[in-house]
Each structure stands twice: as structure tokens, then as C-alpha cells.
Amino acid sequence: MLSIQDIHVKYGAIRAVMGISFEVKAGEIVALIGANGAGKTTSLRSISGLVKPEQGKIFYNDIELTSMPAHKIVEMGISQVPEGRRVFPLMSVLENLEMGAFTRKDKNKIKDDMKKIFQRFPRLEERKNQLAGTLSGGEQQMLAIGRALMSNPKLLLMDEPSMGLAPMLVQEIFKIIREINSEGTTILLVEQNARMALSIANRAYVLETGQVAISGEAKEMAENKEVQKAYLGL
Amino acid sequence: MTLLNGLLPPYIESIAITVGIYIIMALGLNLITGVTGQLSLGHAAYMSIGAYASAVVSLQLGMPFIFALLAGGIAAGFFGLIIGYPTLRLTGDYLAIATLGFGEIVKSLLFNMPIVGGAMGLAGIPFKSTLTVTLIVVIIVIWMMVRVERSRFGRALLAIREDDIAAECYGINTSLYKVKMFVLGTFIAGIGGALWAHKIMVLQPRDFGFMKSIEILNMVVLGGLGSIPGTVLGAIVLTSIPEVLRFSSDYRMLLYGALLVIMMRFRPNGLLGGVDVTKLVKKSIKSITGSNFADKEKKKVKGGN
Ligand SMILES: Nc1ncnc2c1ncn2[C@@H]1O[C@H](COP(=O)(O)OP(=O)(O)O)[C@@H](O)[C@H]1O
């Protein structure tokens, strides 16, 4: 479904990603794990078209995304839950969700999807007229996920959805990710919480300083001595 | 059509026309700086392009005023497009410097163009910007602004201002929107310039320098970035104050400056920044008529912000 082929990304003189390759197959949950600054966010931003790799290619169902503008990529069925949630603070919950459907023209279907999202996140429905900036961290994360789902994506990119949340909420968010996946959305999940990520992913890639260090089946990775030592604290 | 003209004493009428023109200028800049958050320090340049273009249409072609007005808007909007397209890729300080540079370039070009009179300027422009005409244009521009704000387009602009990276994540083509807004904002500046030319009847390049751009920016900031009623109020206040302070001619600019500083100290988001005027009006109507139960919920939302 998605194929990243040897991409290199720079911010000015800083080399953030140095030749990363990986694949995501339809229906999977794939985890990208690694320490702060390893290049996880940059990889996701390259897929969304928010940064342009200076070298390498990205394909989505055999269509090249590498030089496509971000808004076209959303229309192709890829959406992102950005790092740090980034809800629109002065818009209401409802307006935030509507923004997620910005590229869509099928008005009736949008309403159905909104209903589904409210079923999944009843708390958002209770607060639908509240300004997003006044929500708690967990609610904002749910809103960010709901907003991304409003574009009706086939591939959902999630950047550290558990960041800064209490353990209870982390559990809840991971349960939701699994549900979204079981309903047919493919997921590429970036996480620092490696243990949780490996527990729900099919496959995983470990990034270190802009390169893929280890990759494999999530179960095997969880038993890999190196991974255990570096990322699972065992 | 001439309903209002001559109703006020000539001096007041003249100030009222000036206020109207600045409301138009400020609303144009509000689209660029207030709504999409692009700091432009060269707004007066587009005013001058509109002023000169319309003056040429009136003087050389002798066409009716409406054509001069539109020519002013189109000329300024055209330059907005060719300047906006490359510069809006710049951000923050770089954009501010680029717009500032463009303003100075336009001024020196006008100084050196014989067709518009060079440093001598253009004289003999017919007086067309009566109070009625100005008021009609002000109303049309405000109506346009409200339409833009309430549209899908307006929602996208708000998203860009709140978080342009998130906006881009959800399929908003931010650079396209920024350019569109820049063109619309400069078009409106051109209309304002055309009105100006046909009010003061004499144009000189030095009337449209950096300070003029800053004055217009002050109006937008003072009123509250992004707020239409705020921008209108900012334009009214900042255009009238120098007139009111005329008695103290030497200290006028000092007082004006002091006022700005005090303002920013006590209302850093502008006079009407963060105030939802529609809701406020509804609320006061309700409190007068005595039913207000629906507003409690809203108050809670605002209060938490
Ligand atoms: N906007 C930016 N400008 C400059 N350097 C950046 C920027 N974003 C990230 N970097 C650098 O790129 C590298 C990778 O960052 P990032 O992709 O955010 O990593 P991760 O998401 O894995 O923490 C880091 O060294 C970081 O400092």
C-alpha cells in the first residue's frame, strides 16, 4: 500500500532522515519506534507532503507521492494525526471535525461519518460546541483522531498519540487505534511508548539517527534482546 | 445618490470621507495580516498603485469614475498577485522585509515615471469621492468581508491562522489561500487608493511611504487582528484622533504614540480582539427583553478560554 524507498530529508543543514526505507501493507498496523530525534516525525511529514525529501521516493498504491502537494495527498486517502495534537484551539469541537472533512464533497456521507465519530467518542459529542482549546489533553487527542478520520482515510498516520497522557488514557487510545484498524483503516503508528506500540502492531521498524536500525514482526521484536534493552527497559 | 453630501459641515465631511477610505484600507490589510497572519509592511504601495492607475484612467482616458475605481483595484490586485505569489512562500520576518522593500520600490518608481508626473506628482484629478460614494463603497467592502468570513473559504483561513501546519494536514492548500487573500486585500487597497486620489485631487509619491503602511497596520492591530468590527473601529479611532489632537500640533504625534502604547498595555488583543460582536449584540438584546437562559452555556465556554 505504502512504500518508502531510501528517502533523505534535510532541514537546512541538519540531516534528519538519511536513507530510510519501509513498507506498510493494506490492513496492517505498522509501528515506527525510536528515541527522540530519530527521524520518526520527519518520516511521517514526508509521507504527508509537509516536507519534501531531497532524495528517494514514496509510493502509495503505485502512485508516486514524492512531489505531490499536501492537499492532494489528503485527497488520495492519507491523513495524519500530528504530533502534539494541533487542534484548532479557537474553533469548536464540531468545527474542528468539519475541518477534517475539508477536501470532501459528499455532504451526506460526511454527516454519517460525523455520527460514527461521535459514537466512538461520546465525550466529543457532549462537548461539541465547546472550544477545542478548553478540552483536556485526552479529549484533544480524541478530537485530533476524530478530525483525521473525518477525511475518511484509508491510511492513517499517527504521531505519538499517547504523548503526555495518563496511563488510563493511553490504554483507551490504544484500544481505539485497534478498533479503527479492525474496521479497515491501515495504520502507521509512531510511538515512543515502544511496549504499547509493539503490543498492537503487526510489524515494526526501529529508527536510530535517521536510519532504520532493526525491523521485523512486532512479536519477535518484543523478544529481541537489543530492542528490550534499548526501548523496553528490560 | 447625493443624499448625504453637504449635510455635514465641509471640514467634518472631509474627515468622514477620509475615515471611510481608511476603513477600506484597513479591511484590505486585515485580510492579509489579521485573517491569514501574513505581516505586510507595504500596504500603502498598493494604495498608491490604485490611486495612480485610477487617476490616469480619469485624466488620460476621461472615463466615468466607476471605471477609474475598478482600474485602481485591478492594477493593485495585479501587483498583489505578482508580488504575493513568490513572497508568500517566505514567512515571518522575511515576508515583512520583502513587503517593505516592495513599498519603497514602488515609491521610487513613481518618483521617476514622467507619465505620472514624477516627484511633482499628478494634479487636476476630478473630485469624485463624495461622502455618499465613499459610504457606498465602504458598505460593499464590509459586506464582502462578512461574506468571506462566513464562507468555507473563511473557515479555511481561520484554520491557517490558528495552525497552518495542521491546516495543511487536512488538505487546505495554504499557499494558494494566502495568495488569494493577498490579491483580494491588495485589490481593496487599490479601490481605497482610487477613492483617495479622487478626494485629494493631487497625488505625490511621498504620500505613500512606509509610515502610511504602518498607520494602516496600526488600525488593524488596534482594532483586533482578524475582527471586522474591530478593524472598522480601529480605522475610525486612529483617523479621528490626529484631527482631535490638532490643537496641540507639536505634540500630536507624541500623544498618538502614547495612546497606542497605553492601548496595547490594556487591550493587547486590540479593542475588539476576541470579542464576538454578533453574540454581544444578541446578548444585550436578550438582556433588554429579559430572556437569557440560552446564553449561560456560551459564557461558560468563553470563560474557560
Ligand atoms: N523544523 C525543524 N528544523 C530543524 N531541524 C529539525 C526540525 N524538525 C526536526 N529537526 C531535527 O531533525 C531530527 C529528527 O527529528 P524528528 O523527525 O522530529 O524526530 P522524532 O520525531 O523521531 O523525535 C532531529 O535532529 C531534530 O532536531
Ligand SMILES: [Mg+2]
Ligand atoms: Mg517526533
